[in-house]
Every structure is written in structure tokens, then in C-alpha cells.
Amino acid sequence: MKFCKTPANPNALPCVHRVMEYLAGLAGNGILTGQHTQTMAQEELHHIEKITGRQPALLGFELLAYSPNINYLETDEACMTEVQNNYGTLKRAWEWAEQKGLITFTWHWFSPLGGHGKSFFTENTDFDADRALTEGTPENRALISDLDTMAGILRPFCDRQVPILWRPFHESEGKWFWWGSKGPETAARLYRMMYERFTGVHGLNNLIWVWNSPLPEGYPGDDVVDIISRDMYPPAHCHTSQHDKWEELRKITPAGKITLIGEIGSLPDISAVQRDKTGWVSFMAWSGIFCLREDFTDFPTLKAVYSHPYAVTKDRLPVLY
Numbered sequence: 084m085k086f087c088k089t090p091a092n093p094n095a096l097p098c099v100h101r102v103m104e105y106l107a108g109l110a111g112n113g114i115l116t117g118q119h120t121q122t123m124a125q126e127e128l129h130h131i132e133k134i135t136g137r138q139p140a141l142l143g144f145e146l147l148a149y150s151p152n153i154n155y156l157e158t159d160e161a162c163m164t165e166v167q168n169n170y171g172t173l174k175r176a177w178e179w180a181e182q183k184g185l186i187t188f189t190w191h192w193f194s195p196l197g198g199h200g201k202s203f204f205t206e207n208t209d210f211d212a213d214r215a216l217t218e219g220t221p222e223n224r225a226l227i228s229d230l231d232t233m234a235g236i237l238r239p240f241c242d243r244q245v246p247i248l249w250r251p252f253h254e255s256e257g258k259w260f261w262w263g264s265k266g267p268e269t270a271a272r273l274y275r276m277m278y279e280r281f282t283g284v285h286g287l288n289n290l291i292w293v294w295n296s297p298l299p300e301g302y303p304g305d306d307v308v309d310i311i312s313r314d315m316y317p318p319a320h321c322h323t324s325q326h327d328k329w330e331e332l333r334k335i336t337p338a339g340k341i342t343l344i345g346e347i348g349s350l351p352d353i354s355a356v357q358r359d360k361t362g363w364v365s366f367m368a369w370s371g372i373f374c375l376r377e378d379f380t381d382f383p384t385l386k387a388v389y390s391h392p393y394a395v396t397k398d399r400l401p402v403l404y
Contacts, residue, residue: 084111084360085339086107086340087107087339088100088106088107088341091278091305091307091309092288092290092292094282095289097244098246098289098403099246099288101403102246102403103341105401105403106343106365107341113394113395114356114394115394116139116140116388116394117142117143117366117367118142119369120144120175121145121147121169122168122169123168123172123175126375127371127374130374130375134382134385135388135396137397137398139397140396141184141185141365141367142179142185142186143188143189144175144186144189145169145188146188146192147165147166147191148169150193151193151195151229152193152195152196152198152229154198154199154200154202162200182397185400186245187247188247188248189253189346191203192251192261194208194261195229196221196226197210198210198261202261203260204259205258205259212261212270216273226273226276230276231280231285237290241290244289246403247291248310249291249292249293250295251277252270252273252277254296256298267296267300267301271301272303275307278292278307292309293311294310294311295312297335299334299336302336305336305338305340309341310340311336311340311343313328313344314346314347315348317347320380321349322349322351322352322355323352324352324355324361325363329342329363343363343365343366344366344367350384350388351363351366351388353394354391368380
């Protein structure tokens with residue numbers, strides 16, 4: 084099972100090359116355990132350690148509270164609670180980096196212009212993603228401004244040569260987020276715009292670019308993508324290798340890109356992943372009830388996943404940066 088280990092960015096830092104080489108070699112030989120967190124308390128991380136005695140190799144962090152255009156005047160309690168609980172979590176990302184764990188960032192991007200409440204949802208904004216691609220429009224100027232702000236937030240990680248699995252514009256196969264509201268092709272163009280600005284203007288050469296959608300017609304191109312991924316929420320307590328989803332994802336490009344599970348609810352069956360020769364190199368369980376309760380994965384199964392010899396936990400992760 085061979086996968087492309089060469090970064091799309093020709094100026095990628097050595098740490099990116101090391102991570103890509105490791106992930107390409109891991110495919111078919113193991114799978115990284117991963118968990119999303121989005122609060123300062125990181126309840127999920129501590130819960131996993133309590134149940135399993137181990138930590139995930141890959142930890143996910145949420146950047147929603149770092150969106151520049153949050154409408155604090157026209158919002159609701161649920162939105163503000165999520166923002167307040169999330170704000171400051173980059174401190175936790177730095178702590179994880181000091182421990183040499185792998186990091187992935189998710190950005191539920193509040194719309195760059197207009198909107199109310201959780202304006203990353205299409206229903207809460209009239210932001211036009213198509214117009215954002217046209218130079219000089221108010222939407223385009225707002226988008227560029229947000230990109231430049233986020234680049235500044237990511238800059239210190241680059242300066243310290245911390246590799247980041249960067250997964251923007253996720254789930255563009257649907258219309259529930261504003262970046263997918265105009266179709267997958269528009270989302271792919273937004274991704275390319277971000278890639279070109281982050282690499283060409285800001286020199287963020289520590290980013291590992293993860294495309295997160297299974298639609299061939301929305302694929303941005305091999306020249307701007309390092310890893311392909313998809314999100315999946317199977318029925319509660321349905322634990323499989325998700326081999327059919329993996330085969331479907333691989334068809335979006337013939338380039339042999341590394342594949343991973345961007346988000347999942349019920350954890351995958353690690354024995355089945357190994358048996359079926361399914362090439363996922365990592366999974367990231369979502370936060371809250373998907374981890375802290377037994378609604379989707381019971382605690383004995385959680386422990387079994389983290390103790391499986393095919394699963395890579397943080398104590399088994401080599402130092403890559």
C-alpha cells in the first residue's frame with residue numbers, strides 16, 4: 084500500500100516532510116488514534132486517559148472563537164457559550180506541541196461579512212461564497228481580511244516549526260456551511276485561494292493541507308492537497324472499518340494521497356481496519372457526547388480501541404518535530 088509522501092507546498096518545512104513520510108509509511112501498518120477538543124478544560128482528553136490509561140496521538144483543536152467577524156450583538160446563548168468555552172484554546176495546542184503530539188485544526192469559520200449567531204451555518208448568514216471569489220467585492224475584501232487575520236494566528240506555529248494538519252472548508256459536499264452553500268466547486272476555489280495566500284503571501288510552510296470531502300467534482304487539485312479525508316457519523320455503536328467509505332474517497336484522485344477520517348462519531352473497529360487492509364492513517368472522534376458518554380461508543384470499546392496493537396497512541400508516536 085503506497086501513498087504519496089511529497090508535500091504539495093514545495094517550500095514545506097522539514098517537519099512537514101517528516102510527518103508526511105511517517106503517515107505514508109503508517110498506511111496499512113497502523114492507525115493514529117485521534118480526538119477533537121474544543122474547550123479549555125479538554126474533558127475528552129482527560130476522559131480517554133482515565134478510561135484507557137493512554138492519550139490519543141492526534142489531538143484536534145477548534146478555531147471558531149478566533150473568527151474575526153463574530154456578531155456579539157445579534158446572537159443567542161448557545162452560540163456565546165460555545166465561543167466563550169472555546170476561546171483561548173490555542174494555549175492548549177501549544178501545550179500539546181510541547182509534548183510533541185500531532186495537531187489538527189478545525190475552523191468553523193463565522194461568515195466574514197454579516198450573519199448572526201453561529202454564522203458558519205448557511206441558515207444564519209447571507210454571505211455569498213461565489214462573490215467572495217471576485218476580486219474587489221465587499222465579500223472578497225472581508226474574506227481576505229479574515230484569511231490574513233488567521234494567518235497571523237497560525238504564524239507562531241510556523242516560526243516554531245510545529246506541523247499542523249490543516250483541514251479548512253470541511254464537509255463541502257453539503258450546503259449546511261456557508262462555504263458549501265454554492266456547491267462543491269466553489270468550496271474548492273475558496274480552498275485554492277486560501278492555499279495560495281497562506282503559502283505564497285504568508286509563507287505558512289508548516290501546514291499539511293487536508294482536503295475534507297468525498298466528491299470528485301469538488302476536489303481542488305493534487306497541487307494544493309497533501310491528504311484527503313472525509314467525515315462520517317455511522318449509527319450508534321456501529322463499529323466497522325468503513326472500508327467502502329475509504330474506497331469511495333480514494334476515487335477522487337488517482338494520485339495516491341494519504342487518507343484519513345476527519346471526524347467520526349462511533350469509533351472504527353481497529354481489528355476490521357487491519358483485517359480489511361483499509362488505509363486510514365488516522366481517525367478523529369468528535370467531542371462532547373461522542374466521547375464523554377456511551378451514546379455512540381461504550382467505554383469498554385473505547386478501551387479496546389486504545390489498547391489494540393494496531394492503534395498508535397501518543398506513547399507510541401515517534402518524535403516528528
